[in-house]
Amino acid sequence: MAMRADARSRLLAELAATPARKGYAIAYDLLRNRAEAEEAVQEALARACESIADLRDPAAAPAWFLRIVTTLCLRTLRRRRLKKRLFGWWPGSDDELDAAPTSADTGTGDIAERMHAMATIEPRTALEGQQALSSMMSKLDVLSPQQRTALVLRYGHDLPVAEVAELLGVELATVKTHLVRGLARLRDLMEEHR
Amino acid sequence: MKIPCDAVAERVALGEALGELAAHAESCERCRRVVDLPGKLGATRHEIDPGLGFAARMTVGAQHRIVARRRRRVTAGLAAAVAAGALAVFVFTRTPDPERAPTEVATDTTQPAPEPVVEPTPDDELAALIHLADVDRSSRLSADWSEIEKPLRPYRKLLQGVTP
Numbered sequence A: 001m002a003m004r005a006d007a008r009s010r011l012l013a014e015l016a017a018t019p020a021r022k023g024y025a026i027a028y029d030l031l032r033n034r035a036e037a038e039e040a041v042q043e044a045l046a047r048a049c050e051s052i053a054d055l056r057d058p059a060a061a062p063a064w065f066l067r068i069v070t071t072l073c074l075r076t077l078r079r080r081r082l083k084k085r086l087f088g089w090w091p092g093s094d095d096e097l098d099a100a101p102t103s104a105d106t107g108t109g110d111i112a113e114r115m116h117a118m119a120t121i122e123p124r125t126a127l128e129g130q131q132a133l134s135s136m137m138s139k140l141d142v143l144s145p146q147q148r149t150a151l152v153l154r155y156g157h158d159l160p161v162a163e164v165a166e167l168l169g170v171e172l173a174t175v176k177t178h179l180v181r182g183l184a185r186l187r188d189l190m191e192e193h194r
Numbered sequence B: 001m002k003i004p005c006d007a008v009a010e011r012v013a014l015g016e017a018l019g020e021l022a023a024h025a026e027s028c029e030r031c032r033r034v035v036d037l038p039g040k041l042g043a044t045r046h047e048i049d050p051g052l053g054f055a056a057r058m059t060v061g062a063q064h065r066i067v068a069r070r071r072r073r074v075t076a077g078l079a080a081a082v083a084a085g086a087l088a089v090f091v092f093t094r095t096p097d098p099e100r101a102p103t104e105v106a107t108d109t110t111q112p113a114p115e116p117v118v119e120p121t122p123d124d125e126l127a128a129l130i131h132l133a134d135v136d137r138s139s140r141l142s143a144d145w146s147e148i149e150k151p152l153r154p155y156r157k158l159l160q161g162v163t164p
Helices: A002-016 A018-031 A034-050 A058-087 A093-097 A111-120 A123-142 A145-156 A161-168 A172-192 B004-014 B019-027 B029-043 B054-093 B098-106 B122-133 B135-142 B145-158
Strands: none
Touching (some): A002 A018, A002 A058, A002 B054, A018 A034, A018 A058, A018 A145, A034 A058, A058 A145, A058 A161, A123 A145, A123 A172, A123 B029, A145 A161, A145 B029, A161 A172, A172 B029, B004 B019
């Protein structure tokens, strides 16, 4: 019992260092919300520590942890989508469900940071870049949670397809399908908005 | 057969080189858009700083969750055990309601099962014969001979002194 608790606290300390930061980056890019991303990481840490007995190879712990984070994010995205479908008709619910990330979420809350950004980039370019980014984000929201996750992990985090498949817990061919369909859908959405 | 646009989209999605399709991708506007997409998607990544004390925050949060979940599991287990115990006590200590018993009999419309005909065994027959052979017992128990002989008295008088 004591050995197990010891192994658990060791694993927690190990995961809370580098893998948790990586997990947080993935969770944030998928959920676009600091609080939800932190919750996903904490929940994944708790689950990983509770199921330590299931882990055969301790070296695989970081990858296992990231997989839990991705699964939790996917679940949150699905829940959001369902909520939107169920309560999207309710007046005012759009504001709540489609709330754009606040400055606290985008990490631009710091005035010094913003001043620095404005000084280095021309305002017009910065504005256009911001518009293009928010347009892309709104189009990503239209995709299914799996397609969105596959695209964000593949292109946002530059992960190989095999690693994306591992994180999503699906076959390689399934990830390829999600990528191809997701890109095609994004292209169509961009054509629609032209 | 795949049209070149689909092939380009597939190659871009899988991160493969366009090869012979590069010329088509250059000339086709749809394909150019697809080729640009990975770069645009890459721009959506935020190099976000999780803030000071991130590891400590995550560790404490995870520990809280572990403790809360364990407590919840213990509570749920106890509640289930108490519920099972209460059910078991109820089942084993339950007695049928005496007021309801006649109703149950009255509503029973099924015919009583006929008694099975038991063939007398040789032993039973022998016992019956012995029982019949006990004349004294039979006469004592089965009939009042004084009453039976009362109507025969006149005939007895007629037969007095006559010897067969």
